[in-house]
Amino acid sequence: MWLFMTDASALKNSSFSPAGLPVEQGAEPTFGASEAGFVAAVERRLREALLLGEDADSAGELLSEASTHLTLADAAKRARPRLLWYFARALSEGDLFSDGPGAQEEFAALVDFAVVAELIHTASLMHDDVLDEATLRRGLPSVNANWGNCIAVLGGDAMLVKGLQMLEPYGMNFMSLGLKVVGQMTHSLVLEVQSRAQTDVTEETWHAIADGKTGILFGWCGSTPAMRAGKSDIAERLHRCGHHLGVAFQLADDLKDLTGADVGKHRFTDIRTRTPAYPLVWAMNASPETRARFEELWASEEISEDDVESAGQQLLESGALEATQAALRLEIDSALEALGEYATRPGGREIAGFAMSLRGFL
């Protein structure tokens, strides 16, 4: 429901927020009762998971405090839980989650999966902020800023372990996939570290980074409900759908930075922070002059606002905006193609709506 908007303001007003960026505080979206109920159940279970009950010594309290601070921040929009919910609804025959035999058990399983997704996602944010030396996250001081790098690293580790432990009751297939997700996210964070301030990043590397940043966990939100529903034949397809949505999401975010559509955030932040976002990667590969310009800019100690603005204008004139729009279109089309006939079902409609809403950026 809340995603079914096609104008450019959809993302800003929706609960979807790009991984790793401060969330716009817009009007609260209205949810159908059951979706809101699901998210509330996820948040209750998240709080329980973070209490780390049996380890309630000083270390347990500290870990709990730091991880609750970030995980239960008001600005967390639960994009991954909602996506899981939509996929599960699209997969269910009739309304699996409100009645019928086994409905309660399936609801509980879905809540668990959503909690796992949030734990893994939040752990990656915690580690990411250490790598970036970020001081703000979800409108609050980052965990590393408040408790130091040690606790941010160990807190992330603890959350990953907790997330994986929650998969134990569901069997080795689910565990195996969860480990694969974490491994790939770690791997792509290394690529991101290696790419910082680099002007020779290929589109392939950009994609590998985007895969780990949002793609694989969004994909997991598609494949996991399919596996749980015993529909392993379409798990790969829905994974692909989620994955393309995740990458599209990154691209929309890169576009917003280029157009300044993100209210409350400075334009051209990627240039300022020497982040090889898609438009920059495309432009540097398309033109040796642009690459030379950024080589010089990113090699300098300080980057003035005048330099940022003029490099940004050069970027816009290079055709990077149009190229990013084309890449975004491709991801949206691929996501919709993978979604196929599910797009017409409850749940599937919301997923399609989300994909369509990203078209607002084209």
Add this chain to the structure above:
Amino acid sequence: MWLFMTDASALKNSSFSPAGLPVEQGAEPTFGASEAGFVAAVERRLREALLLGEDADSAGELLSEASTHLTLADAAKRARPRLLWYFARALSEGDLFSDGPGAQEEFAALVDFAVVAELIHTASLMHDDVLDEATLRRGLPSVNANWGNCIAVLGGDAMLVKGLQMLEPYGMNFMSLGLKVVGQMTHSLVLEVQSRAQTDVTEETWHAIADGKTGILFGWCGSTPAMRAGKSDIAERLHRCGHHLGVAFQLADDLKDLTGADVGKHRFTDIRTRTPAYPLVWAMNASPETRARFEELWASEEISEDDVESAGQQLLESGALEATQAALRLEIDSALEALGEYATRPGGREIAGFAMSLRGFL
């Protein structure tokens, strides 16, 4: 065999090295052919595991390089693989690992478990060095010193994931225990961070830290072969045996720092680095004067060598040496009690021999 020595030089000349401390380079111990063969097989498999074949992009190469640097360092003595080997031999009826049906499969499983132990252990060293800002490890530059904190954090994460993935073929019981080990190690690292330079650490907290540092993974080396052998009734007992050995190992290390028995390492390093090792924890809890002394010492910016020496002498006069010896004796006795009748078997004899060798420090 190599552990079956009862004098104080046993540890120095043996392959056992305290987790997290530079290893003494003594005479190479002689191993029975099969133990050496096992360790060689473990190292081959470790190298394979670290190659991260399918992810052979720049990030994969970097992760592989950094993790191989530390994991396959010459100074790594494979304490945990050897312990696993001893426990497995003690458990086997006849010589399970050289002939008989299924022997090859059991050997391969044991190699896998040993690799898992080394991956988890090495990952914890990598993260530990980030927390301690250590520059040396196993006689080489630490991973954080060579490649930076980011790669040390992510490299540790990648190795943990890889280690857990290697448990997948063995079923959920093994996976579950592996996750528990990683979770407890993380938890106790938090306690260690919290305890640094603190003068109010309780003996209970010291034990919780030692559990995570060596106890739980040493314990795992006892319980895992028992589980694999289908002898779950004694898994808990052998876990306890390994666990006490691990804690005894820490205590022997603390004693060496107090007596200066560790050639090539400065005496009283724990005082210098504000580490609440067992003798210090005991002394500070036994005497308010000693606590006040260390409060003053550890609150100061710089600690002079004269201050270290005089605080060390005060510690020795406080009875901390004898108290640590008593704690060590208790751990050794508990380990031997848990080992029970296995102490007379091949493999069990080596474990008992290791425990006895630690008596050299009494």
